[in-house]
Each structure stands twice: as structure tokens, then as C-alpha cells.
Amino acid sequence: MNALDVTGLSFHYGRKEALQSVSFSVMPGEFCALLGPNGAGKSTLFALLTRLFVSRQGRIAVMGQDLQTSPRAALACMGVVFQQMTLDLDLSVARNLAYFGALHGLSRRESVLRAAEVLERLDMAERAGEKTRALNGGHRRRLEIARALMHRPRLLLLDEPTVGLDARARAAITAHVHALARDDGIAVLWATHLVDEVAPDDTVLILHKGHILQHGRAADIAPQNRLPAHFMALTEDTAA
């Protein structure tokens, strides 16, 4: 079973087309990089995948659960890291995780155990008692990823999670999420406009002006690290 199935998804802001008949799937354990320049439709796609928006054209299914007809079951399988930070800076790391755990139905005991696990997984175990405000940008992002893993999702959605981070923090977060896909079998949809975050074995989905231009393994689409040049050429040609 695919972790995510998107079929014939379209969306318009008034008369402006944001997405046009978008279809793709992400399998368990797959790291799928959603590449697109600013304004390509990535954030709209994320809003639809997380049910912040609803489209009447097309279908979204998470682990076989239709997001329109069974939203709670579908959302329960999904962990989300939004582009903007959504942490409560006045709460401690542990309390941020406990809050999220409770929203996802975890008991206090389960929350404590899961928080310890996910913080360990993200190399943040020693930060549990700290105020979130005291964390740097990279650690805040890691905490958001840890939080998204609290309820053991089968699909992890990340909307430009490395924006505003330095090169070291970006590399660390990218490596952590690749490990989650590889070791834990979590399906990952990683939206970005930074092509260097894509590994050769990742699946790439190039979105531009609401259309999918290419979908396939990064190494097959553009061999020998030529993906950045290929992406630039593809999106520039289409824009012209």
C-alpha cells in the first residue's frame, strides 16, 4: 500500500490556477523531494495534503484513507512540519511534545515514553527540560521533526524545513530525515527549492506553475550531480 496517493488534484485561487491535475504516489520508506521554485504550488499542495484547504477536484489518500471522507484516520497517519515554526517558545521542549501528543490522543505516560524516544532519535535527549526559546534555529527544527514523529506517523510531510538555517544545520536535518525514511520505513515528502538537499537515490517531483514537470529517481532524471542545472533549465524554459 502506498503511504500517499494523490490523484488528479486541482486547485484555484479565484481564477488563478494553483495546481492542475497533479497525480503522484509516495511509498513507505521513500524519500520524495518536491522541488519547485517559489510560487510553484508547493505550499498549496501542503495545505491540501494537511486539509487546511479542501479541493473538490481530485483525491488524496494517506495509507489508503481518503482525506475527504475519513479525515481523522488520514491525519492520524501523518506527521507535518510546516514552513513557519509552530512551537510554543514559552514552553519547555518536553511540554511542546506533550501538548502535541495529547492532541493526537496519547496518554501522559505514552507521551513521556515517546518524547524520550523521539528526542533520542533526533540527538536531543539532553534538551528535554530546556525552554524552547533557548534553542537555536537548527534545534528548533529538529524539535519540530521530533514532535511530528510523536504519534508514529507513516507519512512525514515537511514544507521547506531548512529555510533560514545555516549549512551545517541544513545538512544535519536532511541527514536525519533521510535516516528516518531508510531505517524506519517512513514515507517522506520533502518540499524544497534547494536542489542540493536531494540525494541521488531520492525520488524527485518537479512542480512548476501548478504542473508536475518530472517525476522519477534523481540519478535517472539528471545523472552525475547535474540536478541543479537540470532543475534551473526546466523551470526557466517553462517560465519563458
Add this chain to the structure above:
Amino acid sequence: MSPYLRALSAILLREALRFVTQRERFLAALVRPLVWLIVFAAGFRAALGLSITPPYQTYITYEVYIVPGLCAMIQLFNAMQSALSLVYDREMGSMRLLLTAPLPRWWLLFCKLLAGVLVSILQVYAFLGIAYLYGIRLPLMGYVWVLPALLASGLMLGAVGLFLASTIRQLENFAGVMNFVIFPVFFLSTALYPLWRMAESSRLLRDICAFNPFSHAVELIRFALYARLNPDALVWVALTFAIFLALALWGFDPARGIMTRKARP
């Protein structure tokens, strides 16, 4: 514990922790009514004579008259503050976290609404405590009876705030809306003057005040502070709550609401 109650307790705890850490917000919420009580009411005491009207059984000072209105004022400002923070949270992203939880959206919004109301009730009791020390003594049972009245009026005002938050797309627009809502709602009510006083100057103003749901919230609190129920006010408050809650839930519905009205294929 069911997932519903877990989410409710988490949202209430989060709001309580925010309340504890944001002491300035608490102080600001108290300063406003206290200025009205100590400065404004003292100045108007001589100018405004008040006859005996229910629930009062004797002549009262103007300070005593405006206490229920100031309690409602605290809740009105708190509701608008909560609505502002909802708009802020939606723009900044943390509202998204709440709305993507696997629970019905109406329940999540109701939890958020209830959390704000409980904070406003704590603020009102702190105000009543200070008013007591200032010399405004109400019947002891009134302090108990007023709790459900504050819950009802807080829910009504919170639902209005929730509805406003669902209609406003940008944070910058909210300040203007607050001015257009708070001041007319407060001044065109029985918070500061009784209806018969209003009628002396203008029948139209009196009718507007009588129609204003905020007046009914004030009267519900006023009667409850004297351990009495005002059934008409309760019906008005309950009806207004139901209407605005329904509108707010419609506004936040991703398939139908105002939030996505421009985003429909």
C-alpha cells in the same frame, strides 16, 4: 481518558501556562476596569442618579452599578485578545498544528474557546477581589452564582471573537475591527447606564442598547451577582452564542468557510 478529553486538557493546560507566564497581559486586563471603577465612576457618582431597579433592592452608588458591566468588559477584551491571538497563530502557523490534529475541527475550536473563557473568569474574579477591597461588597452567594453566568457570557463573547477571527485574513486588519467592535458594543449597552437613562436621551439609543447581546450578558452577570437569574438575558446570551459559534465553525470549515472562499475551484 478519551482523545477528546485529552485534547481538551492539553489545550486548557497550555492556555493556563501562557496565562501564568504572561503576567503583563493579566495586569493589563485588570488595570482597564480598575481605572473605570476608581477614576471614571468616582467622577460620575454625583452626576448620575440611579433609581431602584431589579436586581437592586435599595439605592446603590454608581460604582456598584458599573461592576457587572466591568466584569463583562474584561470578558469582552479577553475574547477580542483571544481572537487576535487566533489570527496571529493562523498567520504564524501554530493554529495549523491544532487544525491538523485528528479530531473534529469543531471540538478543537471549542476547546480553544473554552480555554480563553476560563482565563477571562480568573481575571474577573481577581477584579471582584480588588473591588471588594475597594469597598464594593456584593452578597456572598453572588460570588458563586456569577460563575455560570460568567461562563455563559464568556462563551458568547468568545464565539463572537472566534467568528471575527475566521473572517479576518490578515493581522493588520484586526486592530481596526477591534475598534469597530469593542467600543460600540461596550458603550451601546447597559454596562455604564441603565436602559431607562438611555431612553431619557434617545429612544433609538435605548432600543439599540436593548437589542445589543452584550447588554444581556451584562444583565445576566448583574442578576447573578445578587444570586438571581435573569431568564431573558440567559436566552439572549445562549442564542447569540449558538449563532456565532455556528458562523465561526462555518468560517473555519476548510470545505465551505470564509478562509477558503477565494480558493474554490
